[in-house]
Amino acid sequence: MAGVETMKVLVANRGEIAARVFKTLREIGVPSVAVHSTVDREAAHLDLADEVALLEGADGYLDGAALIAAARAKGATAVHPGYGFLSQSAEFALACEAAGLVFIGPTAEAMRLLGDKRVSRRTAEECGIPVIPGASVCETSDDAARAADRVGWPVLLKAVGGGGGKGMRLVEREADLDEAFAAAQREAGAAFSDPRLLVEKYIAPARHVEVQILGDGCSAVALGERECSLQRRYQKVIEEGPSPGIGATTRAALLDDAARLAKRAGYRSAGTVEFLVGPDGAHYFLEVNTRLQVEHPVTEMITGLDIVAAQVAIARGGALPAPPAPRGHAIEARLNAEDPHRGFMPSAGPVLMLEWPARPWLRIDAGVREGGEVRPEYDSLIAKIITWGSDREQARRRLVEGLRATTLLGVATNQAFLIQVLESDMFRRGETYTATLEKTAWPEPEVPAAAVVAARRALAAPAGAGTGDAGPADRHSPWAIPDNAGRLRP
Amino acid sequence: MTFVHVEHEGRRLRLSVARTARGVWVGWPGGSRFFGPERAESAAGPGAPAEVRAPMTGRVVKVAVAPGQAVTTDDLLLILQAMKMEYRLTAPRDGVIERVFCAEGEMVDLGATLVALTPAPAEAGAPRGTAAAGGEGGGGAA
Secondary structure (H helix, E strand, O other): OOOOOOOOEEEOOOHHHHHHHHHHHHHOOOOEEEEEOHHHOOOHHHHHOOEEEEOOOOOHHHOHHHHHHHHHHOOOOEEEOOOOOOOOOHHHHHHHHHOOOEEOOOOHHHHHHHHOHHHHHHHHHHOOOOEOOEEEEEOOHHHHHHHHHHHOOOEEEEEOOOOOOOOOEEEOOHHHHHHHHHHHHHHHHHHHOOOOEEEEEOOOOOEEEEEEEEEEOOOEEEEEEEEEEEEEOOEEEEEEEOOOOOOHHHHHHHHHHHHHHHHHOOOEEEEEEEEEEOOOOOEEEEEEEOOOOOOHHHHHHHHOOOHHHHHHHHHOOOOOOOOOOOOOEEEEEEEEOEEOOOOOEEOEEEOOEEEOOOOOOEEEEEOOOOOOEEOOOOOOEEEEEEEEEOOHHHHHHHHHHHHHOOEEEOOOOOHHHHHHHHHOHHHHOOOOOOOHHHHOOOOOOOOOHHHHHHHHHHHHOOOOOOOOOOOOOOOOOOOOOOHHHHHOOO | OEEEEEEEOOEEEEEEEEEEOOEEEEEEOOEEEEEOOOOOHHHHOOOOOEEEEOOOEEEEEEEOOOOOOEEOOOOEEEEEEEOOEEEEEEOOOOEEEEEEOOOOOOEEOOOOEEEEEEEOHHHOOOOOOOOOOOOOOOOOEO
16 A cells, blocks of 8 residues: 555546546645547646646547556556446456556456446345335346336336446337337447346436445445536536435435445455435445545545545555544535437537636536637537535525626537526426426527627628627627627627 | 626626637526528528528537438438437428538537538528528437
């Protein structure tokens, strides 16, 4: 185990999560190494590391051998995988340990035990944790039909090998099964090189509630829950903690079940146990994410605990922190480079202007800077904006204000959509279910007339002439908007 | 690239403006949008070719049409890919492909003209949207 003096961490990731890990490493005085792919030479996450190494191969951040070679070349003693990429690869964790590098995450054994959906489900059942009825592996659509008849329609087809909504299909009735089964198999095969499918009973309306766990290999603690029901295409958009939709009894049961499962698996480092909570308040084990999650700041904001610092402490053989009592409420919005009103079409491009608000109750975890770019090769998450409030409504208002005070030009974003969702009656009432976002019609917000006029003027100006700065509210300036501007539409 | 303050009906509004080679981004409190060049089509009159522009920066993974080919509304023109998602660009109306400005494998910028479409005679003069990034008709990520 690397000692305090000798530890040096390579972060095998990019974007906001790499930047976030570097911030903690700086704060706790641990030297760091950033890696970057050939297209990421100017990426923002490199700014916060002490040293930088290039991953030359075409696989970039997925090239385990190149990552380990970079760690050795730079004298790193440990690897933090972030999320995504190789963070849940037992092979990579083993390869790190074999190369004498501490893997800041769970053991390969715990990953296999909890990371595989079928194995983790069995482990959960052995611990007496309720699971969703169904979940037999089906080779053919006839097998799936029999399983569906047993658990009751509608059912969800899921890929054995992965997540993220790939290979997942909701099937309402038997007549649709053959086609859905074939399509899900194709998708699963393409995404995970494993076409096998599970069949599960579909529970609706359901909340997605997950529990943050920390373990040291012997003992484990549950740090509180996060509600992540608001999703599109099985990708979370807004997360919060505590959940607005569960009572004290359900909360206690979730935390207890999560900690018990982590202990049973000898879990080390940070992880998340995901549950579905049905309309009757019953909860069902879903899966375990054996890594740091995107939405971990929600828990950090309400507990005051730095989960990355805790991961590093555990990797050094330190003790588990005592679980702090959660205080107040936190909400996170994922600012994505995508157009919510055109099928969440992703949008890559240069970041021409960027200005984040600075507020004492607001946190920005960003992976881009002004002058940089959102690359089409990677995912569309630009930044996470997280606010804390003494209660849910205060956190919500602060997040809306923070989003309004954010300026990002150069790529289409879901900024206006996030505000629309946070301001909706549905969200205010806490009526957030996994199907809510996709079932609701979200009209495209109107473009302010003044913006249309400003665009026309900028386009009419000769190229390179600049846009001019009218200064404060000068009625005679070319930027003062005529009273009839309200009738103009884009 | 600048912030400007404008006044409209007594309210002061801060806008952000950034010109690009193909248009302008304008931001307001809580949102932003890309505006392409003003269309000159009303001046050009009915029968002027419609331009289908790239609604996002990405790679052209498939070109499904060739010059001279007749297409009807919603026919696939080409497929763009970014962030592992595919986006199908479809014909905004009936017509004949006049020109294709991109090739498979090529990276294209937001707002770049990809296909010019001459309207079919019966369709000439039919109203069309004035959205800045043209050609978003119908599509959805595949």
